[in-house]
Amino acid sequence: MYKMIEARINGIIVEVKEGTTIMEAAKKAQIKIPTLCKHPDLPPSAACGLCIVKVKGSNKMLRACCTPLEDKMEITTNDPDIVEVRKTVLELILSNHPNDCLKCGRNNNCELQSMAADFGIREDIFEKFLRDIPRDGTTGTIVLEPTKCILCGRCIEVCQKGQDVWALSFLERGMDTRISPAGDIKLSESPCVKCGQCSAHCPTGAIFEKDDTHLVWDALKNSDKYCVIQIAPAVRVAIGEAFGVVGKNLTKKLYALFRRLGFKAVFDTNFGADVTIMEEASEFVERLVHKKGELPLITSCCPAWVDFMEKFHSDMINHFSTCKSPHEIIGTLSKTYYAEKNKIDPAKIYMVSIMPCTAKKYEITRSDEMFASGFQDIDVAITTRELARMIKQAGIDFMNLPDEEADSLLGDYTGAGVIFGATGGVMEAALRTAYNLVTGKELEDVNFIKTRGLEFIKEAEIDINGTKIRIAVAHGLSHVEEVLNRIRQAKKEGKEIPYHFIEVMACPGGCVGGGGQPYNVTDALRLKRAAAIYQDDKDRELRCSHKNPYVKKLYKDYLGKPLGEKSHKLCHTDYKARPIYVR
Amino acid sequence: MKKLTKGDIEKVDPAKKDIGKNWIKVGMSTCGVAAGAGEVYLALLEESKKRNVEIDIRKCGCQGACSAEPLVEVNVEGLPKVLYGRVTKDVAITILERHVRNKKLLHDYIFEIN
């Protein structure tokens, strides 16, 4: 039972649960209080000082972001005095921020810029003082540009508390305060797993994805190249946000777009996901039924999670599915299977992955197995945010494009393939096929509701042929350790291991909440994106990977059987312990 | 060390506290030490032995008159309790000889502050 309190904000009576902050309560009264540091997705850090409000009976101003509303409080969120103070604070922040808007990665999409516009800032009234801190692009995935940092602390909050990676922290103090890996090392030498959550939460251009769009343009204009492309499941339900549409699946417009951009073939990562499931479900059955390999099996399609595991939990390597992630499978197959079938020189194929993820940029050269085709399987991975810019550059009226289909050889997908984009989806897809592999029967109801939703650790028990299969799904890296510790504890005590199968996604919500997705993500938005994905699944005629006719064709014509020699060569990888800090 | 009891503490009467009739206390907080109290304290210990002046030499905290550090408080039977300020090693020796032994107060070093 919550205690309810009643207070007045700008004269409007609001009734909220005790503990609600003034900022949250104000929202209920349709009052927006400006802030640069509070992200709706994160706890308040109280860094910027813009959200100050007045409370009757005190001559102090309070921070609305972190001050709980109290019963009978009378709050004023706006008067000339408050606006004046806010404006001064904003001018101070701008005195420490370069006027680089036109050349900035966040131009037109920057919270600081919008705030400056709202407050009508027209001149630099204070002396400009810019910090001289070098840019850090060493990871090749996300770029730190500390000169543009307003020290809101969001990146540090997500990196430390949300993701438990602790790659970023504040160094120094006062005017020398800056974001950096501890010890002033490069990001590539830090524990960073490239998940990109920092960049997705940054209010300014201080952390952003490495822009690789020029590589794509270069390839497209090179007549020697045979450019092909694939899109990940989570991209299709988020790209619309760059064009003002939320929670809409734009798969078919994307296919059309890619052809207009000049791609010779359009694939879908969802097909790769179906192949991944064929391999991974087989692997699971191999371990479960034939006792070859350790249980639980842990999913490995999230590259940030793989990096995190290799750095922090390498004792779990034997539990990892060796199956490659879906886009890598498409990459390999495009330069082998597809090239053979269509008699194209694989050396000429240029494979572009559109991903919701910054870590995918890292994954494409992660290990030798990423060159299984004999070439770099994926030539470039770009994020949803980069794609949005490409669309705008190309001058295409994206939202009004006609619907088109993918090239079916590596394009047709089942419902199981698309749900990879949401937390729990890989697990659900794998179970649909594993059930079939074990029992030879089909599930009556393919929906595993218990694996869906945003609860950080989800557990369920599924009956396969009389065997109770215990599964766990975790997302947000800070929630992984709890699950892994249960395994370790059981091992140590010689007890039965509590799980058979575990899915982990680094980003909260899974790929729909990926670090390369459009900005301003909240749980509400994650759910909307996921809903569009589950709708696609529901609308599909085929919802199990093993029923995909093109998957069957792939195995019949080319790979042989799951876990067979050829699929092992092309579709699997391995792992090694990596140092947390590279020195 | 033996554990104290409530009685041990209750029976103390601070009004009757007696830490000996003849003593010298040197202010040995940071302010005193920074001004040279350490040297003064050592000089007092060594010189009193060397010169056979019988006196109990102790440390104490800051007495407040920081501008006059090092401060040395002297209590000798038959003379009022006296606070000397800006005491150097030489002054300390003079205190032993003149004040403690000969029961004559030193000129120009006494601080009578409130």
Add this chain to the structure above:
Amino acid sequence: MEKKIIYLRDTDSAQQDRINDFFTLFSNELRDTNLIEQVQLVKIADIGLYEKGVTVKILPENIVYIGIKNNDVKKIIEETIKNNKIIKELLYEKKSKQIRAVLKNCGYIDPESMEDYIAAGGYKALVKVLTEMKPENVIDELKKSGLRGRGGAGYPTWMKWNFARGMNSLEKYVICNGDEGDPGAYMDRSVLEGDPHSVLEGMIIAGYTIGSSKGFFYIRAEYPLAVERVQKAIDQAAAAGLLGSNILGSNFNFELEIRLGAGAFVCGEETALIASIEGKRGTPHPRPPYPSVKGLWDKPTIINNVETLANIPQLIAGGGAKFASIGTEKSKGTKVFALTGKVKNSGLVEVPMGITLREIIFDIGGGILGNRDIKAIQTGGPSGGVIPREFLDTPVDYENLGKLGSIMGSGGMIAIDDTDCLVDLAKFYLKFCVDESCGKCAPCRLGGYQLLRILEKISEGNGELEDLNKLKKISYAMQKASLCGLGQSASNPVFSTIKYFEEEYRQHIVNKRCLAGKCKALVYFKILPQKCKKCGLCMKNCPSNAILGSREAGYVIDPQKCIKCGACFDICKFKAVMKE
């Protein structure tokens, strides 16, 4: 006849050799009256009175005569020394303005000896609490006493303790904030170094009252002697059973541990201090929740300043009512100040709340060095403000200082005379706050920096009138929008100097002059021919050969070469060099 002692002191600083004349007068008189053997005549260094003429104190009667003239000497010897009669017209009835309560043991006992502390009545309050009092009784006494936190904000101590006491938690903590960081303030250091057991006793009583069994001393690492003595005190108390399990036979357990501050001023702010103890970056966090609800490791925690805790034993021993008998209506007890700046007797003073600034500066501090004019008093350190001399008769308590735009703070008090420049002073404090800002919140981090830049600009002679508005604008925003007390008050030195001394700022900005001569770019040295005796001393001492001329023609300063070091000004015996 009992042996007498005459202390002799000239309290007028202007008269340099007069005391020796009087010494001779007294000596001769004593010799003539054959009293030289019975009376010791001693010239002393300070008699605790200032500008009262030649003064004597006669022991053992403690008779003080002031304003003594030559012909009084004979009379004093005749009447007072010989016949024990008091001369009314010379008599000064001296009342001590200081009350030593917190500092009662400081400088009197051996801080490294628990026996000394106990012999002085130490740990009696603890015994009283453990035998006669329930936690709520302690709270009642605190409430009666009116004790308010001595760390600066002046929050009623009983309320803080009572919040924590009321929290339902198995673990609670008591923290002693010994991260004293204000430039020029060292009250806490002196207490920790001079009487560590009194703070220990206060903490143990606090632990008993709120139901905590663990306390932390947070002491800055720059205080090694304090750390050493507190550790010694903890060890002694533990060995004697005053810490540990079943303290003094009761069922109360309490342990103490020292944590060192690593030199960040902001770690004196309680939420930053907690973060620091937890091993995190020392930055403040939003309140509420207050530490008494959710503090160290999220457990109810009280954080008290050293001086507050040192007040506890005497408060409990004597009772809250007795404590409240000293002070003003809203500020009870005594306050320790670190008196520094242009005052004759700098040092620690402990005074009852309600004493005036004038009494502190002139009666205790002995007035201003060189008898110059006092311009203002700075209280509260970098978070405080200046109080101009018009308000010297203000009684010192939390409310009055607040009304004047300053704060009590932890107890720094700096006398400022006419050779001090207030722009320079504001710059000094601001520099400190800019260096010490944790950097977390924008108004403090950036506002402080911009204020400092503007002040630098003004003191370099590049100020514009618009800068005054900017200073006010930033200061106001910092006060309102900063997260913690450091940021909210960092602009106080600027705010209050502009409030009272805007004219001095205008002098710098419009006339490009620093009349106090502190801002080098704005001071010009000039030799006044009418006063110059052509001795040439200035030329000899000028390090940059900026003084031209000869003994015949006289001297002038070449402003191009002058580096404004002030050597000529200091060396001239005829005051012929002036600043303008």
